[in-house]
Amino acid sequence: MKRQTWQRAAVREALSARGGFVSAQDLHTALKANGSPIGLATVYRALADLAVDGDADSLQSSDGENLYRACVSAGHHHHLICRSCGRTVEIEADPIEQWAAEVAAANGFRDPRHVVDVFGTCSSC
Amino acid sequence: MKRQTWQRAAVREALSARGGFVSAQDLHTALKANGSPIGLATVYRALADLAVDGDADSLQSSDGENLYRACVSAGHHHHLICRSCGRTVEIEADPIEQWAAEVAAANGFRDPRHVVDVFGTCSSC
DNA sequence: AACTAAGTGAGAACGATTGTCAAAATCGCC
DNA sequence: GGCGATTTTGACAATCGTTCTCACTTAGTT
Known part of the structure; x- marks a missing residue:
């Protein structure tokens, strides 16, 4: 079963607050800067989950990083x-x-x- | 100035011999298997050069590797x-x-x- | 042949990501 | 509200592809 944790919520929120594409590392840094003690591995896991569930989409930047973005329109785009x-x-x-x-x-x-x-x-x- | 070395020639040749997309690592392994003492770093450099010169094109695989391929049609495709x-x-x-x-x-x-x-x-x- | 700048290679360094595993937190149920 | 099973977390190690370093070699020029 999938559990609801404040960490996942935080990642989800931070992601949509950003608007554009962000790398997992940047998101983690931003969360930490806001006082959240969330771990890096957790951010990666949360983002991967969001991407799988279609709540976020991902692409690779030209220098090989995975970038994520909160998905506004759920469909294919x-x-x-x-x-x-x-x-x-x-x-x-x-x-x-x-x-x-x-x-x-x-x-x-x-x-x-x-x-x-x-x-x-x-x-x- | 750009010099002509047997290493670059080997990379170029190995690349077109393959036909499809190959990772730098695979190409290096293939070259070594054929008896070439070429270094991994050199393969990376040669591939990057080929890509810049338009003699090869590159894309990223879904797991973050850079793949290269000898370009048949020089134009955009x-x-x-x-x-x-x-x-x-x-x-x-x-x-x-x-x-x-x-x-x-x-x-x-x-x-x-x-x-x-x-x-x-x-x-x- | 000699000179010089570019190219090479072994291995270290690097950065992003994933795995490990004990500790902590969540959910369903009483 | 409390309990127990199970998932999730997080610090850190490990991994993987790629780039950097630097002494050594070599192509191309004179």
């Missing part, structure tokens, strides 16, 4: 990310979903899944 | 990757290029770049 300030916009990509499925089928691939993220510099940067 | 055997198909994605540019512009993002990769299970797996 993609991101437009500012490479300078990290601001993130969730985007719908219906044409891409279809295209991915078609391309996969055309090459005999089953059970297609895809990674689609767009990076750019936002208007305020 | 994407990949369809079998999650089971690693077989890779290079795919054109003209509609996506356009879509990415549009979405970026619509949200005030400049200089858009994107990551598009499709994973699936190929017909022979």
